Amino acid sequence: MNVLVFGQTGQVATELALFDGVTCLGRADADLTDPGACEAVIAATDADAVINAAAYTAVDKAEENRDTAMIVNAMAPTAMAAAAAARGIPFVHISTDYVFDGSGSAPWQPDAPTGPLGVYGASKLGGEKGVAAAGGTYAILRTAWVFSAHGNNFVRTMRRLGAERDALTIVGDQIGGPTPARDIAAACMKIARALHADPSKSGTYHFSGAPDVSWADFAREIFAQSDLSVDVTDITTDQYPTPAKRPANSRLNCTTTTSAFGIERPDWRAGLAQVLADLTP
Incomplete structure (x- = not known):
């Protein structure tokens, strides 16, 4: 199966590029700030499916750049989904836990009421609504806390800080x-x-790794697997203010993904071991 992927340098797009039959599009091929251009690429493709792995992911900067975030995360995916529907091919769109308000402690069900806390989450929710309304074959896949051996992510940041500090x-x-x-x-x-x-x-x-943990405990595992001696002290969200508010509860219930597609939640600790191996010279 030939698959057209929007995204080229992002974490997921980089991994998708390793699959046979995948063509990844960078900004020069399809600028996400031009939804019409994205639609035209799909209209001209002979691919059997489209995956949107591109997004405006700068959560804090989105608070100041609402218009750009909305174009890239809401208008562009809506145009892509409409073009895929017109061609009669499936459209898979990656979304986020940030569409929820983070309340409670129960894992979020896919049909749970949404309530984004900031511009990023609101823009991604706009994209979800546009994709669902396009009338084609689609899957919105919400995920969380993405990490890999490339790009900007928590694992790479902790590895860098852990090598510089002991606490x-x-x-x-x-x-x-x-x-x-x-x-x-x-x-x-x-x-x-x-x-x-x-x-x-x-x-x-929904699709996220297991088991659910805090950022602090995630960091402890990163340091343990990296053989870095770092003393981690837990703090509250209020003690680490950011321009955009983060959801406290990002747990995702992934049971329907398992029942529909046979996809189990991956053990992120095993995935972390592989990433750290990739990062080791």
């Missing part, structure tokens, strides 16, 4: 499932194939 304070009251980009890419490919065979599986799904 760190890390937020301990935000809980979620760290998710290896490699596993997200594999899930997207499997879902695209399944939708191609059975459009009735269209819908919104």
Whole structure:
């Protein structure tokens, strides 16, 4: 199956590029600030499915750049989904836990009420609504806490800081499932194939790593597997203010993804070991 991927340098797109039959598009091929251009690329493609792995992901900067975030995260995916629907091919769109308000402690179900806390989450929710309304075969795959051996992510930041310091304070009251980009890419490919065979599986799904942990405990595991001696002290979200508010509860219920596609939640600790091996010279 030939798959057209929007995104080229991002964490998931980099992993998708390793699959046979995948063509990844960078900004020179399709500028996400021009939804019409994205639509035209799909209209001209002979691919069997489209995956959108590109997004405006600068959560804090989105607070100041609302218009750009909305174009890239809401208008562009809506245009892509409409073009895919017109061609009769599946569209897989990666979304985020940030569409929820982070309340409570129960894992979020795919049909739970949304309530984004900031511009980034609101823009991603706008994209979800546009994709679902396009009338084609689609899957919205919400994920969380993405990490890999490339790009900007928590694992690489902790490795750098852990090599420089012997003590760190890390937020301990935000809980979620760290998710290896490699596993997200594999899930997207499997879902695209399944939708191609059975459009009735269209819908919104969740996919994140297990077990759920705090950022502080995630950091402790990174340091343990990296053989770095770093004393981690838990702090509250209020003690680490950011321009955009983060959800405290990013737990995602992924059972429908398992039942529909046979995709289990990956053990992020095993994924972390692989990433650290990739990062080791």
